[in-house]
Amino acid sequence: MKGFPPLINTLLASSLILTIGRGVTLPFITIYLTEHFHLLPKSVGVILGISLTIGIISSFYGGYLVDRFNKNHLILLAILLFSLSFFAIPWVPGSGGIIAVLAILHTAYAVLGIAIKACFAHWLPVTKRIKAFSMNYTLVNVGWAVGSSLGVMVAGYSPLLPFYLSGALALFTVVALSLRMRHQPPPPLAEPHATPVAAPNFRQTLSILRSDRRLIYFTIGSALGAVVFGQFTGYLSQYLITTANAEFAYQVIGVVMIVNACIVIALQYLFSKGMRQDNMLRWLALGTLFFVLGLIGFLLAGQSLWLWAVAMAIFTLGEIIVIPVEYLFIDFIAPAHLKGSYYGVQSLSNLGGAINPIMCGFLLSYTPPPVMFLVLIAAALFSLLFFFLGHRLAEQQRTLIPLNNLE
Numbered sequence: 187m188k189g190f191p192p193l194i195n196t197l198l199a200s201s202l203i204l205t206i207g208r209g210v211t212l213p214f215i216t217i218y219l220t221e222h223f224h225l226l227p228k229s230v231g232v233i234l235g236i237s238l239t240i241g242i243i244s245s246f247y248g249g250y251l252v253d254r255f256n257k258n259h260l261i262l263l264a265i266l267l268f269s270l271s272f273f274a275i276p277w278v279p280g281s282g283g284i285i286a287v288l289a290i291l292h293t294a295y296a297v298l299g300i301a302i303k304a305c306f307a308h309w310l311p312v313t314k315r316i317k318a319f320s321m322n323y324t325l326v327n328v329g330w331a332v333g334s335s336l337g338v339m340v341a342g343y344s345p346l347l348p349f350y351l352s353g354a355l356a357l358f359t360v361v362a363l364s365l366r367m368r369h370q371p372p373p374p375l376a377e378p379h380a381t382p383v384a385a386p387n388f389r390q391t392l393s394i395l396r397s398d399r400r401l402i403y404f405t406i407g408s409a410l411g412a413v414v415f416g417q418f419t420g421y422l423s424q425y426l427i428t429t430a431n432a433e434f435a436y437q438v439i440g441v442v443m444i445v446n447a448c449i450v451i452a453l454q455y456l457f458s459k460g461m462r463q464d465n466m467l468r469w470l471a472l473g474t475l476f477f478v479l480g481l482i483g484f485l486l487a488g489q490s491l492w493l494w495a496v497a498m499a500i501f502t503l504g505e506i507i508v509i510p511v512e513y514l515f516i517d518f519i520a521p522a523h524l525k526g527s528y529y530g531v532q533s534l535s536n537l538g539g540a541i542n543p544i545m546c547g548f549l550l551s552y553t554p555p556p557v558m559f560l561v562l563i564a565a566a567l568f569s570l571l572f573f574f575l576g577h578r579l580a581e582q583q584r585t586l587i588p589l590n591n592l593e
Contacts, residue, residue: 191309194318196366197261197302200359202325204265207355208295209333210340211272211348215288218345223281235540237285241292242536248297249530250391252304253523258367261301262360267294269356276346300529307517307525312463315517320458320510327450391527400519400583401531403576408512408535410569414477414562415505416539419443421546422484425558428550430489441491442498449502458510466514467577470570473507476500477566485559504566515573519580 190198219230252260271291278284306318340347386394395401419439426435461469483497512532520528549558 189314190318193367194305194309196363197305198318198322198325200265200363201302201322202329203355203359204268204295204298205326205329206333206336207268207272207352209330210337210355211352213334214337214341214348218275219281219284221345223284225281229281233281233285234288237288238292239537239540240285240289241296242534242540244289244293245296245300245533246530247388248293249300249526249528249533250388251297252301252526252530253391257301257305257308261298261305262364262367264294264298264301265356265360265363267291268298269353269360272349272353272356275349296533300526300533303513303529304526307520307522312517316458316461316510316514317455319513320455320461320506323506323509324451324454327447327454331447331451386524391524394524395527395531398519400576400580401516401528403572403579404512404515404519405531405535407569407572407576408532409538410565410572411508411512412535412538413542413545413565414481414569415501415508416536417542418446418501420543421558421562424543424546424550425484425555429555434489437491438494441495445495445498446502446505449499450506453503454506454510457506461507461511461514463514463518466511466518467574469507470511470515470573473504473511474566474570476504476507478563480504481559481563481566485556512573515576519576 216230216234219225219233225233267290271287271294274287275284278287302322303319306315310318336351337348340351419442422442423435423439426438480497480501480503483493483500487493487497512535516528516532517525545561546558549561
């Protein structure tokens with residue numbers, strides 16, 4: 187993490203610790219809800235789906251809060267709520283309370299992610315923002331790998347212990363980050379000579395966001411992209427159970443998760459070094475190509491674990507390109523005083539990942555299994571199309587502004 191201000195490095199380290207905390211608990215929350223409340227799988231799915239959807243939608247307003255309030259205070263408050271949510275889960279008596287607590291947990295983490303992106307935009311020049319974002323994404327994947335392994339070990343002692351460990355890690359992060367922020371001045375602004383602009387109220391902000399067609403195009407493109415990669419283990423499991431059996435599905439998912447994690451951790455930051463605002467559309471086209479080739483590989487892999495691994499490697503190359511480039515697109519168009527709000531709108535694209543299991547389940551139930559991959563390929567191509575439309579509009583507006591100034 188050389189070349190970043192100390193406070194940015196502190197935020198990146200905090201992101202790693204908090205992701206370890208999520209990894210300790212969240213992969214096993216389904217098991218806990220099933221055994222503790224004696225719920226059917228469909229009821230557990232409803233609880234998780236509703237709470238995640240509430241968290242995603244709430245993060246839209248969270249982006250506005252990031253622009254309106256002190257980012258340091260908001261980050262600490264979000265982590266504190268994140269911590270308290272984990273501590274509260276074992277004490278919640280009913281499923282309604284679980285939905286509320288999980289919704290708070292997802293919202294707090296989403297607001298934290300938006301605030302960290304806004305800090306990158308405020309404190310880092312454009313050339314370093316994509317590297318910081320890629321480093322954060324790499325650390326998130328490391329955190330998931332470490333956290334899920336730790337969760338398996340801890341759950342063996344007590345099913346409630348993972349929740350307390352996750353809460354403790356977040357609480358430790360609040361204390362450590364608070365002390366660090368108190369003794370460490372914030373980095374200088376990336377654009378110190380920019381004209382200060384008064385933050386608009388929520389209604390004005392909503393009007394600005396709604397009228398920005400570039401943002402609408404990019405958000406639709408991100409949502410379609412999330413349909414492709416947001417829940418890939420879920421739709422691969424659905425496909426394998428339909429076309430093969432549960433035993434082979436477990437083998438394939440185990441292999442592809444390892445391949446995905448290794449490639450993201452090894453190559454994500456390396457790839458980001460070549461990404462810039464002047465070449466982001468070319469990178470996105472390359473990432474989409476990898477998605478398409480990976481999906482074709484899944485379609486043709488059959489009973490070969492090696493082919494599944496190779497297809498996953500190609501697919502993951504698309505992931506490590508597309509995710510940071512999508513961030514770069516939003517950073518390209520977002521005004522300095524509305525970064526949080528623009529990132530908040532982009533976070534709505536996660537609904538694409540939430541829709542994926544429903545869509546793929548429907549396709550596998552009513553169409554031949556290969557159709558699912560053809561639809562996902564179409565989603566990837568339409569995602570690229572919407573980004574192209576948004577990028578073309580952004581370039582047109584960029585050239586019109588100097589002409590208007592000359593007049």
